[in-house]
Amino acid sequence: MVKENNNTNELIVDALDGVGLIDYERLVKEFGIEPMSEFYPNLPEELQDYFMTRGIMFGHTDIGKVFEAIKEKKPFAIMTGIKTTGKYHVGSLSTCHEVIYFQKQGGFVYFCLADLEAFATNQIPLTKQTEIAIDNIADILALGLDPEKAYIYRQSTEPIVQRVGLLASSTVTMNKLRSTYGEKSHLGYYNSALVQVADILLPQIMGGPMPTVTPIGADQAPHSRLTREIARKPAFADYNFVDPSFTFHIMMQGIDGSDKMAKRNPMSVFTFDEPMKDIKKKINNALTGGRDTAAEQKEKGADPSNCRVYDLLSFMFEESDKALLERNRACKSGEILCGHCKKYLLENIEAYRANHLEKKENLIELAEKIVKDISKPLN
Ligand code: SF4
Known part of the structure; x- marks a missing residue:
């Protein structure tokens, strides 16, 4: 969830613990998110997805360069993933909808099975996640992901994200990590967040500099900002990263009136x-x-x-x-x-x-x- 840091009053992300009630206006103001309502009316009608017209995809950072690539039929990537902790549920469908939308516009998908994150935050042994991953991938294929236009990988067996996550860890201070993710009880939380930064940079490491869009829930805004900051660090200058773009969607709240959809409820x-x-x-x-x-x-x-x-x-x-x-x-x-x-x-x-x-x-x-x-x- 996104919450206030008690010491600084900044918004921090607690993405690793789930989603809570979110002040969307404040998110837009504090994280430089631009309103999608000002962007999508300029798109040709056939590109105006209902997630845009209904305000579900409420914001973006730098999405213009992705649509420029769509228009000019140039390569671009979509980065996404799922934490392999259990069954794919209705709350995960928003991200998948956006991923498939962008894939249909010509993008190549990088799909991460976030098993290191699931180990770090839910302590699920990696080998036990294989069955979960199979079930999740079957759901995603059934929803329409084209595997011929996708690179599907596990964090635990993809050395690039592990290496880049480690390199990224030396470009940020502990204070920065605490102010972004809050105080955590062990380093695994921060390490897995940095591997997720590497996940977002992976398309450009494998495919060279190009626009990359990562559709995320509003709760991930602080993480998106940190990723963009790390991508610009001199240590990564050789990669010539194009600043990663993000789209942000509203989080569906719990059917029962609770503030989030949670597997444990x-x-x-x-x-x-x-x-x-x-x-x-x-x-x-x-x-x-x-x-x-x-x-x-x-x-x-x-x-x-x-x-x-x-x-x-x-x-x-x-x-x-x-x-x-x-x-x-x-x-x-x-x-x-x-x-x-x-x-x-x-x-x-x-x-x-x-x-x-x-x-x-x-x-x-x-x-x-x-x-x-x-x-x-x-x-
Ligand atoms: S379920 Fe009730 S409150 Fe909700 S849209 Fe229908 S009539 Fe309105």
Whole structure:
């Protein structure tokens, strides 16, 4: 989560512990994030993704150079990854959506299985992460990642990120690390953060200087700033790094009304592998902006801006902007009740889930091959 450093009042990232409530305006101001709302209207309509038009991808740093590369059909990279701690869940879909969007525009994806980070922060033995990684990769392939246009690797078996992470560690002070990530109990937290810096620089180390976009949640803003600072250090001058670009998306909050989707709070999140009856239970218990009684809601209307059902529709389960806007209007005017929205959302989740699981089943073998090949030094 992003929180204030008690001593300096600066915002620091606690990305390694999860996500909390975020002051987006302050993030934009303090981290030099530029509003996406001022950028995307200048893009050709076919490039205006709904994450932009709905304000989910709310900001960016230096994204212009990536779109310049798209326009001129020049090489650019997309950097992303997943911490291999468990099942791929609905809260991870935002990043994947953006990665696939940029891949479809011609970018080459570098996909990191962040197993060193999972070891450092969750103490999961590396060999135990292999099965998790296979499952995660099968999900990502089912969501549409094209493996032919991607370099998928594990941090623990990719020597470049380990080496560059180590080199990066000598270019930052402990004070800088503490002010960025907060006080940590062991060096593994800081080391894994520096390996993640190296992950973001990897496309340019392997492919030469080029625009690179890393889609991240708002909670990662301090990490993005540190990465850009390290990329400019004289020690790395030989690489001629193009400043890495970032897009920032809003973090989905817990379905149950908690401030984050967390695997350790199962009512806050769901995976597509869960039985539909469990997902139904979660959606039926979701926080909504509805009133105490149906009569009151019909009279006064409800609040979609504080409603997890509306959030889920907006993030991924309502394709039509027009239908979403209409729901927003009907909610505020009291013309619809929350039960109506939950039913509609569940129908959409059920269809999406069935389609996803069918694709995933057919991709497990490929995922196994990919992960076993890159895990060889480990297993
Ligand atoms: S009517 Fe729908 S959008 Fe409005 S608060 Fe209820 S569930 Fe949310």
